[in-house]
Amino acid sequence: AQSVTQLDSHVSVSEGTPVLLRCNYSSSYSPSLFWYVQHPNKGLQLLLKYTSAATLVKGINGFEAEFKKSETSFHLTKPSAHMSDAAEYFCVVSDPTGNQFYFGTGTSLTVIP
Amino acid sequence: EAGVAQSPRYKIIEKRQSVAFWCNPISGHATLYWYQQILGQGPKLLIQFQNNGVVDDSQLPKDRFSAERLKGVDSTLKIQPAKLEDSAVYLCASSPWAGDEKLFFGSGTQLSVL
Numbered sequence: 254a255q256s257v258t259q260l261d262s263h264v265s266v267s268e269g270t271p272v273l274l275r276c277n278y279s280s281s282y283s284p285s286l287f288w289y290v291q292h293p294n295k296g297l298q299l300l301l302k303y304t305s306a307a308t309l310v311k312g313i314n315g316f317e318a319e320f321k322k323s324e325t326s327f328h329l330t331k332p333s334a335h336m337s338d339a340a341e342y343f344c345v346v347s348d349p350t351g352n353q354f355y356f357g358t359g360t361s362l363t364v365i366p
Numbered sequence: 367e368a369g370v371a372q373s374p375r376y377k378i379i380e381k382r383q384s385v386a387f388w389c390n391p392i393s394g395h396a397t398l399y400w401y402q403q404i405l406g407q408g409p410k411l412l413i414q415f416q417n418n419g420v421v422d423d424s425q426l427p428k429d430r431f432s433a434e435r436l437k438g439v440d441s442t443l444k445i446q447p448a449k450l451e452d453s454a455v456y457l458c459a460s461s462p463w464a465g466d467e468k469l470f471f472g473s474g475t476q477l478s479v480l
Binding site for chain 1: 422466468474
């Protein structure tokens, strides 16, 4: 079975400071992991995905995530937060077929001016 | 490229009434998903279609929920009768093929059951 746990339901950062959104995964196989972002009144959008190539994955809008097998983690980071980054972020793991996607409960990011 | 279209955007009904949601995926996308997102939770898969066939509906409450994708293009999700706990955002997503691993989501339909 596979699942993800997002360790923080809410994160607040000041504009221009680093962002860290934490995600731990559980999987009985080598997982594919994703981060999706959901802005208010907009559809979920893929930020980045890890599929067993490089452990450091770069995504859109300056976000990146590092796959750490020893820690079963896939934390999302950004060096400098922008106001437009305020949104809900979901960590996702897929099953081996790539058909099923299991979402975490989400982390709400607030960016303070 | 047009995105995944969903309608209506909002729907308010009373319990025991019926409701239907519509989704038009990105043109050419063979796989279509319906997810339920309850406030404060991550999306949960209800049903997955590959063309006009059902791949997985194990999480669909079949006593009240039904979905179809008759021509392998657009899809309808129905709830009859609705319960209070069905209040949620219903998200439709599509991908070019099963196993593609990248989902394209619509904006969702927000359902309130009173």
